Structure formats: C-alpha cells, structure tokens
Amino acid sequence: MTDAPSEFQYKRVLLKVSGEVLMGDQAYGIDTQTVNSVAAAVAAVARQGIEICLVIGGGNIFRGLSK
Numbered sequence: 001m002t003d004a005p006s007e008f009q010y011k012r013v014l015l016k017v018s019g020e021v022l023m024g025d026q027a028y029g030i031d032t033q034t035v036n037s038v039a040a041a042v043a044a045v046a047r048q049g050i051e052i053c054l055v056i057g058g059g060n061i062f063r064g065l066s067k
Contacts (some may be wrong), residue, residue, distance in 0.1 A: 017056040
C-alpha cells in the first residue's frame with residue numbers, strides 16, 4: 001500500500017458499517033448490491049493510501065429490527 005497523500009488529514013480511519021445499512025431497501029437480510037456499493041467506496045479510499053479498519057454490524061439480523 002502506498003502512503004496517503006499529505007492533503008488527507010488522517011492516514012488511518014475506523015469505519016463502522018451497520019447491518020441496517022447493508023440491508024439496503026430490503027425488509028431484512030443483506031442486499032448484495034448495497035454491499036458491493038459500500039465495498040467499492042471503501043476500496044476507492046484504500047487505493048488512495050488510507051488504511052481502513054472495518055467493523056461490520058449485524059445485530060439487527062440476530063435481534064430483529066425494532067421498528
């Protein structure tokens with residue numbers, strides 16, 4: 001991996017992606033198109049030299065949504 005350009009304030013970031021985000025427009029589960037979109041955005045940032053730590057949520061899948 002290359003070093004992050006100096007115009008970025010941070011060289012490392014922690015990103016928490018909630019399970020609700022990964023559902024997309026579905027009522028439950030994980031939407032593969034949404035996952036692909038999030039992955040593409042993360043990859044684009046990583047290609048710029050930013051180190052990314054991902055925390056993937058999914059509690060809504062195990063607990064159920066309380067809406």
